[in-house]
Amino acid sequence: MTRADGRSDDELRPVRLTRGFQQHPAGSVLVEFGGTKVLCAASVTEGVPRWRKGSGLGWVTAEYAMLPSATHTRSDRESVKGRIGGRTHEISRLIGRSLRTSLDLAALGENTIALDCDVLQADGGTRTAAITGAYVALADAVTWLGARGRLADPKPLACQVAAVSVGVVDGRVRLDLPYEEDSRAEVDANVVATDTGTLIEVQSTGEGATFTRRTLDAMLDVALRGIADLVAAQSAALAAPLPGGPRE
Amino acid sequence: MTRADGRSDDELRPVRLTRGFQQHPAGSVLVEFGGTKVLCAASVTEGVPRWRKGSGLGWVTAEYAMLPSATHTRSDRESVKGRIGGRTHEISRLIGRSLRTSLDLAALGENTIALDCDVLQADGGTRTAAITGAYVALADAVTWLGARGRLADPKPLACQVAAVSVGVVDGRVRLDLPYEEDSRAEVDANVVATDTGTLIEVQSTGEGATFTRRTLDAMLDVALRGIADLVAAQSAALAAPLPGGPRE
Amino acid sequence: MTRADGRSDDELRPVRLTRGFQQHPAGSVLVEFGGTKVLCAASVTEGVPRWRKGSGLGWVTAEYAMLPSATHTRSDRESVKGRIGGRTHEISRLIGRSLRTSLDLAALGENTIALDCDVLQADGGTRTAAITGAYVALADAVTWLGARGRLADPKPLACQVAAVSVGVVDGRVRLDLPYEEDSRAEVDANVVATDTGTLIEVQSTGEGATFTRRTLDAMLDVALRGIADLVAAQSAALAAPLPGGPRE
Amino acid sequence: MTRADGRSDDELRPVRLTRGFQQHPAGSVLVEFGGTKVLCAASVTEGVPRWRKGSGLGWVTAEYAMLPSATHTRSDRESVKGRIGGRTHEISRLIGRSLRTSLDLAALGENTIALDCDVLQADGGTRTAAITGAYVALADAVTWLGARGRLADPKPLACQVAAVSVGVVDGRVRLDLPYEEDSRAEVDANVVATDTGTLIEVQSTGEGATFTRRTLDAMLDVALRGIADLVAAQSAALAAPLPGGPRE
């Protein structure tokens, strides 16, 4: 019983991390989990929001969005509708929370990093791809700040952060669901974890179905193995020189 | 090392479920988890949203909101701001998903039940109290529909649903966090489960901290024991006659 | 020719004022006019809006809203619609104007009191119940400020304020209309007055009908007698000790 | 003690009603109460809003607005702010209610008349000028419908409607307040009445002051005499031929 794309149940789709995709932001990464493509940009601003001024702490925000043409059927533009949907809000908040955990905000100093995760093509797992790519963009932005002597402390990154989806499809626990599996999964989980395998966020949902703790355990086993692979991919991408040389 | 309110780590706050709190909706329950008070109403409309017409299936939606005066410091009214915040969206979606799981939507027939969960007083755990109370309001609305012969099948409730928060505070796993604990918790989880102990949703988050699988396990142990008690409280409340007699 | 609920034409519905309903705001009162239940909270903030800074004067604002489940048929949530309706605006402004009249704003000092009137159950006369309850919440907030030495002058309350509806139903002038009468009234008036019987606001409307000055006079006679009873109920409520003791 | 503009206390400002001001709407009247100038248009649409379809009844709506350049200090445009303010809502509702009273909606048949009252210049009393002018525009629109055989009954106008402001300024009851008086009035009332002197709406407000029934009576006396004069002005304007001849 193999999957439609030929993968085994606990196998990731091909992962690609392209650094330096855009020229303006301090960090810019195109992340691909198979057909899912998310452009992750980390833009730096001096200073922090008003409520945080004088604290000595930095700040990281995140905004997630999807191009109308990213989905199978064209979706309406939220700017045209004049309001952001619940799903968008939810994912933006998850990305922000997850990435803030990777950072020592005191070491960052009073700088703000805005993480923009724009989905260019959606094929399941866009939020987990976004977190995985955003970490790399964030790392590049931190390097950029360091090169300019703008960090309060030279090593603000406390840990590496990556995320993956996992679910129960056709009664089997499967890793990194594409849209075709995600849309009919009985249980669906997103797991965010660090390079040492500790957890940052677990969101496991059974809409129209329930699940046992044993299933949750099996999903976490598979997810954490997948995250270890994603962490390795991040490390490899960051070990290479930034395409085009350092940003001015 | 006891808690500020004298509870042991795995003890719920006093739970109260007052049915028939309002006279207009088919189900109306005031749920209290200690100082947290949420008014849960289940309003019935004949028919379903357009995209669902002719399917023979019913629909359940949920909207969560907080009175400005519910919080320690007055919060701005979302209607005045002209937009709903991310947190509100997120919780509304969680309540809807959780309660839909309790119901056989084919048995409900083409009826829509709107669950309104309005927080009158907030002291931590408002979303879990809302889910726990909304189940009772939903059960009353189903009875109301049944009494009028408007169900496609007499027993649409597939399982009982309740929820509780759990977290790590001062290094200890604790159940049902009040605001004072919630605001300084290292890890914070919300667990939704059924009367048989199977899971519907697990959301576990460490903002500015990470957690191990062992901690997650300990949190789930405590949460599921708490949910068993909440389920018992729901059953007891529903076993009593509806105050004021059946709704006309 | 008696009324459906057995009252005489110039009789109020049973009035109940429950102080200390919520624990966070400086004043919190649940007011009931029969089946109409409004939660009135008075929240204190230090300082005043920018346009008033340095004037030495305080400020009082009011916001009125209705829970979706408060009405016979569920009403849509204004936060979800993204805009506040004309009726809501109108009533919020009326409450603010009326209560500001009760107060010497110089004596209040540069403090702002926000009055939130949230209708938990609607059965006619919600705006007049809101004004009547908001006065009691405001009085508790003023006491709270006084106990902390934050008033510019110890006695900012200039007069007591209460309000009642009156209308012509079945050709008869009737006091305090429930929904069943209000919805078919030929003329409908809301009267706000003080404890000495002077007027603060009179709004008398005949939609689809006109009325004579004689009818207006008869309505005012009945309304002012009703307001005298409401003022007595307010005084009695305020004479009792605050349930749960003074707020910290 | 005369008024700044030399009028006696119970005297209207010069009133001018210019019919046929615009060429597109079925009725279009520029009304002037001294320096207050309001353009009142009555636009006819076949059919009624969905909730009224098949009732055989017509409908009348009203929208009030102010040009940014109409006021002493330029005011922000509500379309740019993206929301309509409470005052605008309130006045629009008042105009609609008042004018609907003048009309037998069954005789109107299933037609909708939209009354747009746009203030070109504001000098106090804009809402009462709007009602007075809108009646004339409505009468022209009804004539226009009659000439095309589109009325269910040939005489839908049940009565004539006009309105005026009145207030207490410098301790004296005064009619038709210009901005200079309105802004410092102790009591302020708007009265809408018919050509036979019966009342449609009375709104009397004392912000920061209270008033006696005797003052209310004095204000009504003066207002009703003013309305009689306005009714005469309306009749005179309507008796003249429509400038430019009947609308095509």
Next chain:
Amino acid sequence: MTRADGRSDDELRPVRLTRGFQQHPAGSVLVEFGGTKVLCAASVTEGVPRWRKGSGLGWVTAEYAMLPSATHTRSDRESVKGRIGGRTHEISRLIGRSLRTSLDLAALGENTIALDCDVLQADGGTRTAAITGAYVALADAVTWLGARGRLADPKPLACQVAAVSVGVVDGRVRLDLPYEEDSRAEVDANVVATDTGTLIEVQSTGEGATFTRRTLDAMLDVALRGIADLVAAQSAALAAPLPGGPRE
């Protein structure tokens, strides 16, 4: 082959510029191009927007809008819809750009002039009438500032600005299109130019058709001759004394 209104192809409609139409703004002009009537007001505020503070430069903004009753069929109010349409945005920006070109912003000093162009009646060419009228209102506002010694330099007006529409209708190049021609034009252009015939803006569009450079040339020839006439009309209007004498 004459035009429906009897004009020759290169003839303007009758132009009327009425200064001093409103009493509050520093400049207020009713401009008429045949049946098109636009009220142009120039309101002065001391100071400039935050991003321009301390620059020594003034600022000019423009807002264009249409009364609902201005068009053949009533159009919806943008304030009620809660958002400004693309066309409105586009025209507001064009007016602002065009008028800023007429002014030496350093000579204006740190003053802001808001140009409000409200269409009272629309019959084609509303944006070009607005620009032509707004120049005259702006000139009056500059005179008003000069009379109060509030200009940094006594002559801030660098050139005169006027605009006209031109198009291809029935295969012929025609000047100043009324609605009847505009709605069926194959090509449609708006030209903004100065009193010396240099260009400020050319916008030429063929929706559903293309046009040659030769046609563009012919349109520009006709448009510039029309603009010379409009400039003369502006000069004549400004040469006359301000009706009612100088503004206080």
Next chain:
Amino acid sequence: MTRADGRSDDELRPVRLTRGFQQHPAGSVLVEFGGTKVLCAASVTEGVPRWRKGSGLGWVTAEYAMLPSATHTRSDRESVKGRIGGRTHEISRLIGRSLRTSLDLAALGENTIALDCDVLQADGGTRTAAITGAYVALADAVTWLGARGRLADPKPLACQVAAVSVGVVDGRVRLDLPYEEDSRAEVDANVVATDTGTLIEVQSTGEGATFTRRTLDAMLDVALRGIADLVAAQSAALAAPLPGGPRE
């Protein structure tokens, strides 16, 4: 006097058209004008908007937007601001108008094509790149429809459409301005034309400067030569097989 990037005054930046960039829309093209990168997608829906139903005619709409990370300094997201800015509106309308001209809407049949132009990186000329790329995406969508037999007539494309910017910088007429030139241009024009050199739209603006007809002529000469090159690039791109083979 060469340009910063070494081009001659009438030379385009390197142009790249990558078809099949996304897998879901019927047409998807990444267009690059030097550092400007715009993703143009053409999504097909069966049917047309309500106001066009039964006409037999198709419809084409366009929406332009910019990623926050596309610009030198991060720009705010319009979905978060809750409204679309004037510039966005204006460009969306220009793209829609221009592309509708390329198409015989009767031949298209009752199909709607939505053109989404999302700027991934901005370096001047985003709107002209968008039009040029959108034409290629539209051509692919038309082919896609034809392959499914869903066109009313097999050849709906009436002409090829491309666009380029041109301006006066440092006193010289220059083609295809990058941001560095665009931001200090004295005159700035956007020209849309067909493969036969006829014009669709000319927008020429001098903010804070005026320009002569001679300058306009010189700009048009240069622009039309540039457009001829862009048309050739489009033809070459469309002559190649669609990468990845025809879309299912």
